[in-house]
């Protein structure tokens with residue numbers, strides 16, 4: 001944790017009790033009917049197309065695992081991974097390093113709108129304790145990084161504000177650049193232990209999300225180091241290298257180009273094609289998705305290298321079930337991207353349209369029989385999974401119609417889904433929700449049934 005060492009230059013002891021942070025999540029876009037559902041959409045949203053929802057997550061947690069924190073009037077500890085509703089008051093308890101939240105007290109008049117505030121108290125804390133608490137806060141912030149990219153970006157604000165607060169307290173923080181240089185050399189040093197290397201990658205992942213930091217990361221030489229880390233003999237290094245890479249690639253065309261030239265695509269495919277722990281594959285799939293999105297050149301190379309077969313093989317391996325819906329979501333995104341580029345409606349430049357033309361995705365999808373793989377996933381119990389799959393079945397309809405028609409399991413599944421959603425939609429309506437979530441799902445099911453008549 002060397003980079004926290006520079007955090008406090010003069011202050012040996014700082015009088016701080018709690019750092020109170022207002023939650024940066026916005027629930028405005030979330031469905032009223034099932035907020036839990038909406039929150040489970042862990043999304044990496046692309047800047048260029050923020051209407052598109054993507055399931056691929058940078059985090060270990062499966063969508064099903066994400067919990068919602070229900071605030072009361074008492075302070076309660078927020079567990080890692082819990083999503084906290086907007087308007088809650090969240091504080092960092094410097095004594096325990098835990099984050100706690102509760103419903104706001106209107107009577108105490110605290111002004112929390114701006115985000116962060118520091119309450120000064122007579123309790124004394126050493127700089128060591130403060131650093132520890134900050135590191136912990138960073139960790140739990142990581143767990144929160146499960147919302148929109150928009151929110152991911154907002155999430156950096158408290159740190160920015162923290163810096164300001166520290167500047168006011170006459171303490172100096174290192175720049176992100178300086179911190180990244182240190183982390184990269186820690187990762188690269190043969191004197192570092194495996195744990196230290198993993199910790200360095202873990203911290204780097206936090207920085208490279210920001211576009212400017214990712215560019216510095218490239219110029220410092222960090223990108224090539226993490227690409228080389230993808231074929232490390234240590235699974236845990238592979239996993240964290242892929243995590244950093246995926247974060248740096250997200251919506252960053254410059255990094256996408258450099259990474260493909262640095263051989264990242266082949267290495268990611270090797271990870272996905274060979275026997276590896278699930279955690280490693282998960283992160284590799286995340287990095288692969290970040291690499292391919294909005295980058296038709298990488299999509300072409302991916303197809304040429306047999307990448308689609310590699311993803312297909314994940315459906316034959318045991319224990320990889322949690323990856324299936326992510327793969328299908330990626331496929332959906334790639335198909336939609338290609339279709340949109342052909343329509344030319346999203347301002348795609350002519351060279352790019354030309355590149356998309358060379359992405360021979362559909363023939364490969366049909367040839368490898370993705371039609372059946374996708375429709376089989378409709379049997380999954382989670383509504384949000386089914387929602388993704390229904391959408392994918394919808395876009396595949398143009399090429400898979402005959403295959404779908406000849407699949408008796410699919411027609412049984414669709415009938416079952418229809419009755420289930422008819423019931424849920426009726427219940428939803430009785431509760432006064434006319435355009436509810438289940439009604440929408442029922443609509444998708446009915447459309448598919450009709451198209452298959």
Ligand SMILES: *[C@@H]1O[C@H](CO)[C@@H](O)[C@H](O)[C@H]1NC(C)=O
Nearest residue numbers: 184185188189220221222225
């Ligand atoms: C990593 O370490 C090697 C060997 O010490 C050195 O040559 C290289 O420049 C270092 N790379 C970076 C990016 O620091």
Ligand SMILES: *[C@@H]1O[C@H](CO)[C@@H](O)[C@H](O)[C@H]1NC(C)=O
Nearest residue numbers: 228229230231232233263267
């Ligand atoms: C990883 O791959 C690179 C280039 O393909 C190679 O030079 C390096 O030795 C490999 N590292 C390991 C640990 O296999």
